[in-house]
Amino acid sequence: MPQITELKKEFTKRFGGSEDGIRVFHAPGRVNLIGEHTDYNGGAVFPAALTFGTTLLIRPRGDLQLGLASTNFPVSSTISARGLTFKEEDDWLNYPKAVVWELARRGIDLSVGYDLLYHGEIPNGAGLSSSASIEVVTAYALLRMEGKKTDPVEIAVWSQHAENEFVGVKCGIMDQFAVANGKKDHAIHLNCDTLEYELVPFRSGDYRLVIGNTNKRRGLVDSKYNERRSQCEQAVRELRAAFPELKLLGQLTLAEFEANKSLIGDETVRRRARHVVEEIDRVKQSIDVLKRGDLAAFGSLMNASHDSLRDLYEVTGPELDAMVDAARAVPGVLGSRMTGAGFGGCTISLVHGQSVDRFIEEVGRKYETATGLKPDFYVCDIGDGVREWEGEA
C-alpha cells in the first residue's frame, strides 16, 4: 500500500503549492493465469488484477502544461498538453503523453493543464503490466478531473490504442483490460474478439498463487512479439482456402484446425497456430474445472500451457524454463507456467499454503544456480481495477 502522506509531500516538493486539490488514483498491475498469446488472435484470456500497481497524484494547473514526474524514474518534464509526439528520449513519459494524445483524438482536449506524480510498485520489464497500469490510471484520472464519464472497457480500448499507435508496441487488449476491470478475488474470463467478459471468483482454498520474477530483462521482446503476431496472421491467410471469412485464429475450433492444418505450408507457423488454438481451448477447460473447484486439474492446464509456450510458440527461454522446472519439483505445487509475453519476466505457480516458504527457498536456490540471477517472489492476492483512492491520507 503506497504511503499517500509521503507521496503528497513529494508532490509539493516537486511541483510547489499546497496539498489542497491533489487527488489520488490507483491502477493495479496484472498477472495472467492462463491464455497466453491468445488476445491478439481474438481468443480468450484469464488474467487477474494485483494488489499493487501505479499510484497517481494529480492537481490542475493554471496553464495548459503537463508537469510529469515519477518517484521511480529520473526523467521528468513540463510539456504542452497539445500536439504531443512520441520521443525516444522521453522514456516513460511517452505513456502518459500517449493517453493525452489518445483523449484528444477522441475529442477530449484537456480544459486545463495538470501536474502528475506517478509512484509505481510494479517491477519494470517483469511482464506484470507496469505500462498498461500507467496508461489506465492516467486515462481514468484525467477523465475524472475533466468531469467526463469513465467506462472501464472504453478506457482499456483507448489505452491499448494509445500504446499501439503512439508508443508503437502492438500489444493485445489483455493488459489494459485487466488493469481497468479487475475485481478483488476474481479473475477475468475475457473474449478478446467481442470484449464480452465474466468475472470468475478465484477460490484457491489452501493454495496460493506465487509470482516468481526471473529478473531477466526481456531484450528483443518487441521484435519477437511482432514476429509471432505476423506468423499467426500468415496462418490465417493460408487457412482462408478453407474458411474464406476467417479473420483471427481464435475463430477456429480445435477440430476445424486439426482438419485443415495441412493448409499451413510452413512447419513453424503451423506450430504457432496449434499453440493458439489449443491454448484457447485450455482457457475454456480452466473455467470449467475452476467452477467445479478442481484446482489440481487447473494446475495441469497451467503446466500444459507452459510446455506449449516452450515447445510450440517458443517464447520461454532458459530462465523461465529453469524457474518452472524448479517450481514443479517442489511438493505441494499443482502447476507452474510463464505469464505475460515471455522471453523473461515472471512465472506463476499454484502452491499449497504450507509449502510457500519451502517453494521460495528451493526455487530461489535452484534458479540462481542454473542462471546466476537472483529471483524475486510475491505471494499474490487478487485486487481491484483502476479507482480513485478515497479517504486515505
Ligand code: GLA
Ligand atoms: C503481453 C501483451 C498482451 C499479451 C501477452 C501475451 O503482455 O501486452 O497483450 O499478448 O503479452 O499473452
